[in-house]
Amino acid sequence: MARDLAGLLTHEDLDRARDRWRVSRARWAERRSKMRGRLSVLWLLVGPGVLVFLGENDAPSMLSYSATGARFGIGFFIPFVVLTFAMGLVVQEMTVRLGAVTHRGHAELIFDRFGKFWGLFAMGDLVLGNFLTLVTEFIGIRAGLGFFGVRPVVAVGIGVAAVFAAITTGRYWTWERITMGLAVFNALFVPAAILAHPNWSAVGRAMVTWSPLPHGNLFDILLLILADIGATVTPWMLFFQQSAVVDKGMQPRDISAGRFDTLMGAVLAAAFGVAAILATVPLFHHGIDASQFEAAQFAEALEPWIGHAGAALFALGIFEAGIVAAIAISTSSAYAFGEVLQTGHSLNRPLREAWPFYSTLLGSACAAAALVLIPNAPLVFIVLIVNVIAVLAMPPALAFLLLLVNDREVMGEYVNGFWENAAAIAVAIVLVLAGLGFGIATVIHMS
Amino acid sequence: MKHSDARAERGAESIESGAQRAATPDLKDPSVVLSLLEADQVVAAKQRMHFGPRRLSLSIRVLLWGLRIYVVAMLVIVLISAIRAIHATP
Numbered sequence: 001m002a003r004d005l006a007g008l009l010t011h012e013d014l015d016r017a018r019d020r021w022r023v024s025r026a027r028w029a030e031r032r033s034k035m036r037g038r039l040s041v042l043w044l045l046v047g048p049g050v051l052v053f054l055g056e057n058d059a060p061s062m063l064s065y066s067a068t069g070a071r072f073g074i075g076f077f078i079p080f081v082v083l084t085f086a087m088g089l090v091v092q093e094m095t096v097r098l099g100a101v102t103h104r105g106h107a108e109l110i111f112d113r114f115g116k117f118w119g120l121f122a123m124g125d126l127v128l129g130n131f132l133t134l135v136t137e138f139i140g141i142r143a144g145l146g147f148f149g150v151r152p153v154v155a156v157g158i159g160v161a162a163v164f165a166a167i168t169t170g171r172y173w174t175w176e177r178i179t180m181g182l183a184v185f186n187a188l189f190v191p192a193a194i195l196a197h198p199n200w201s202a203v204g205r206a207m208v209t210w211s212p213l214p215h216g217n218l219f220d221i222l223l224l225i226l227a228d229i230g231a232t233v234t235p236w237m238l239f240f241q242q243s244a245v246v247d248k249g250m251q252p253r254d255i256s257a258g259r260f261d262t263l264m265g266a267v268l269a270a271a272f273g274v275a276a277i278l279a280t281v282p283l284f285h286h287g288i289d290a291s292q293f294e295a296a297q298f299a300e301a302l303e304p305w306i307g308h309a310g311a312a313l314f315a316l317g318i319f320e321a322g323i324v325a326a327i328a329i330s331t332s333s334a335y336a337f338g339e340v341l342q343t344g345h346s347l348n349r350p351l352r353e354a355w356p357f358y359s360t361l362l363g364s365a366c367a368a369a370a371l372v373l374i375p376n377a378p379l380v381f382i383v384l385i386v387n388v389i390a391v392l393a394m395p396p397a398l399a400f401l402l403l404l405v406n407d408r409e410v411m412g413e414y415v416n417g418f419w420e421n422a423a424a425i426a427v428a429i430v431l432v433l434a435g436l437g438f439g440i441a442t443v444i445h446m447s
Numbered sequence: 448m449k450h451s452d453a454r455a456e457r458g459a460e461s462i463e464s465g466a467q468r469a470a471t472p473d474l475k476d477p478s479v480v481l482s483l484l485e486a487d488q489v490v491a492a493k494q495r496m497h498f499g500p501r502r503l504s505l506s507i508r509v510l511l512w513g514l515r516i517y518v519v520a521m522l523v524i525v526l527i528s529a530i531r532a533i534h535a536t537p
Contacts, residue, residue: 007477008491013484020483021472057489102498103488112498121515146481249483343492378533385529392521394531396514403507410498432517440527 013346016249019044019173023254045257046264047176048099048244051328052092052237053085053265054183054272057317058325059140060386061135061231062189062276066298068224069280070290071372074202075212077228078274082207084232085270087430089262090423091398094405094416095238096258099245101414106242108339110400113407122400123340125393130236130333132386134368137326139379142372144319147296147312156318156369162323163330163365167358172247172347183324186272188317193275196282196302203278218290219445222438223388229434231273233427235397236332243335247346252414262443279306326365334361394434398428 023044030037068077095106102109107126111119138156145155162182169175205211214221239265241262250258280298283290284307293301299315306314331347338345344354351358371377402424405416416424473479486492503511 008489009477010490012490013480016488017474017480017483018472024483103485103493104498109498113501114503115500248490249484251488261513313500385525388525389522392518392525396511396518399510399514407501409501426513435517435521439524442524445528 004149005220008399011207011260011350011353012344012348015171016247019249020251042257042260045188045248045250045254045282046261047180047248048241048250049092049096049258049260049262050265050268051176051179051183051244052241053088053262053269054186055179055240055271055325055328056088056188056232057269057321058231058329059134059144059275059322060227060383062318062321063140063293063298063383064224064227064231064387065273065276066280067290067293068287069277070283070293070298071216071220071224072214073281073284074199074278075206076210076214077224078203078206078277079210080225081228081232081273081277082270085231085273086227087427088232088237089110089266090234090420090427091401092237092241092266093259094401094420094424095242096245096250096262097255097411097414098302098401098405099242100250100252100258101411101412103246105335105345106239106245106341106404108338108410109132109242109404111340112301113404113410114400118400119340120395123336125397126235126239126336127333129234129386129390129393130329131364131368132382132389133234133236134329134333134364135328135371135379135382136386137322137329138369138372140318140322141326143296144315144317144322147299147315153373156372159323159326159364160362160369163429164325164362166327167347167361168351169347172244175347176244176248179324179327182320185320186269186317186322186324188313189272189275189279191249192302192306192310192313192317193278195306195313196279198278198281219441222434222441226391226434226438227387230390233268233394233431234390235393236329238397239402240328240332241335243332243339243345247335249312255414269284276317279310282306300405330361330365333364334358341392357439388438389433394431395435398424398431402428 002231023041026037026040026044029040036354065081067079098104098106098109104112107119107123110122114122141159142152142155144157146152150158165176166178169178214224245258280302281288283298283301286305288301290298290301296315299311299318302314303311334357335345338354338357341356343356345357346354349357372379402411402416402421408415420443472483481489487496
C-alpha cells in the first residue's frame with residue numbers, strides 16, 4: 001500500500017508531512033524537556049478549535065450579545081451564554097475525533113455513509129446558513145468601519161481583500177496563524193466591558209443564581225435565547241472544524257491536544273461574549289431602546305458611558321468579528337463543496353491545483369459582499385433570521401454527527417461513550433425545544 | 448482500512464525517528480513523507496478508498512425525516528414572522 005502511494009504524492013501531502021514532522025519533532029523534544037516539549041506540541045496543534053469558536057463570535061453573534069446586555073442587563077443571560085459555549089464544546093469535540101480518525105471532512109462522510117439524498121439536504125442547510133451568515137459578516141464589517149467614517153464600498157472591499165489575502169498563502173499552517181492572529185482582536189470587547197464599569201458582584205451573583213430572570217414580552221425573550229444559542233452552536237462550525245482538523249493533518253494521537261484546543265476556544269469565546277454583554281449594560285441602566293440597533297449605533301449609543309475610546313474598541317471588535325468569521329465561513333463552504341465534488345479541497349494546495357476550491361471560497365465572499373452594497377437589499381430581514389435559522393438547522397446536523405461518531409465502521413475504538421452520547425443528546429433536545437418554543441410563541445404572537 | 452500492517456508501521460517508526468532527529472525533513476524521499484503520514488491520510492489513498500454507504504434502519508430514517516419536516520415547518524414560521532416584523536416596522 002505505502003509503496004503504491006510513493007509515486008502519487010501531491011504538494012498537499014508534502015506540506016502536511018512537513019507539519020507532521022514538526023509535531024513529531026516536538027514530541028521527540030518532549031522526552032527531554034517535558035514542559036517545553038508539551039507546550040511546543042500544543043502550540044503546533046492548536047488552531048481549528050480556537051478559530052471555530054472565535055469565528056463563531058462573529059458580527060451577528062456579538063450584536064446578539066450586545067442586544068442581550070442592553071435589553072436585560074446583568075442576570076440570567078450571563079450564565080446562559082456560558083452554558084451555550086459548554087453545549088458548543090460537547091458538539092465540537094466530536095468533530096475533532098471524527099476528523100483525526102477518518103481524515104475526511106464532514107460533508108464527505110455524510111455523502112459516503114448516508115448517500116446523495118441525505119447529503120444534499122445537509123449541504124442545502126449548510127449553503128443557505130453559510131451564505132446568509134456571510135452576508136451578516138459583511139454588514140458587521142460595513143457597520144464597524146462606518147463608525148470611523150469609512151465608506152461602505154471601501155469597508156466591504158477591505159473584507160474581501162482580507163479573505164483573498166488569507167488564501168494566497170497556499171499553506172494551511174500560514175492561513176491558520178494569520179487568521180488566529182486576527183481572531184485575537186476578539187478580545188477588544190474585554191477593555192470595552194471594563195470601561196463600562198460593570199458591577200462584578202452582580203456578575204458573580206448572576207453566575208451562581210441565574211437571576212434576575214428576564215421579564216417582558218415572551219416572544220422577545222425567546223428570540224434572544226434562540227439568537228444567543230445560534231451565536232454558539234451552528235452547522236458551519238461542524239463542517240469547518242472537522243475539515244480544518246483534516247487539513248492540519250491531525251491524527252488519533254493528537255485528539256487530546258485537539259480537545260484542549262477546542263476547550264481553549266470555547267473559554268476565550270465565552271469570555272469575549274460575556275464581555276460584549278457587559279459592555280452594553282449601561283444602555284439597560286439608562287433605559288435606551290436598542291432593539292433596532294446595528295453595530296455602529298451600539299458604539300455611538302455607548303459613547304457617553306464608555307467614552308470615545310471604548311466605543312471605538314466596540315466598533316473595531318465588530319469589524320474584527322466580521323473579518324474573522326468571513327474568512328472561516330467562506331472556507332467552510334469551500335471545504336464542503338470540494339469534498340462533495342471530489343476536487344482538491346485543501347489550503348495546502350496551490351491556486352492552480354485547486355482553483356474550484358479557491359473560487360468557491362472567494363466567490364461566496366464576493367457574492368455576500370456585493371449583496372450588502374445593493375441598495376434596498378433585505379439586509380434587516382437577513383440579520384433577523386440568520387441566527388434563528390442556524391439553531392433550526394442544527395438538530396439534523398447534530399443527528400448526522402451523532403450517527404457518524406457512533407459508527408464503529410468509521411470510528412473504530414474512538415466511538416462515543418455513554419456520557420458523550422448523553423451530553424450530545426441533551427444538547428439536541430435543548431435545541432429542538434428552543435426551536436419549538438420559538439415556533440409556538442411565534443404562532444401565538446401572530447394570531 | 449484504518450490499520451496498516453505491523454511491519455510497515457515498525458518501518459515507518461524507525462524512519463520517523465530518523466526524520467525527527469533531522470534538522471529538516473527530506474521530503475523528496477517518499478518513504479519519509481509516508482512515515483510521517485498515516486496511510487489513509489495520503490490524498491491518493493483517500494481518493495481510492497471511501498467508506499461505503501451504511502444501512503439506514505427504519506428508526507434512523509424516521510428520525511431523519513422527522514428532523515427534516517421540523518426544519519421546513521420551522522423555517523416557514525420564521526419566514527412569515529420575519530416578513531411581518533419588517534412590514535410592521537414604520
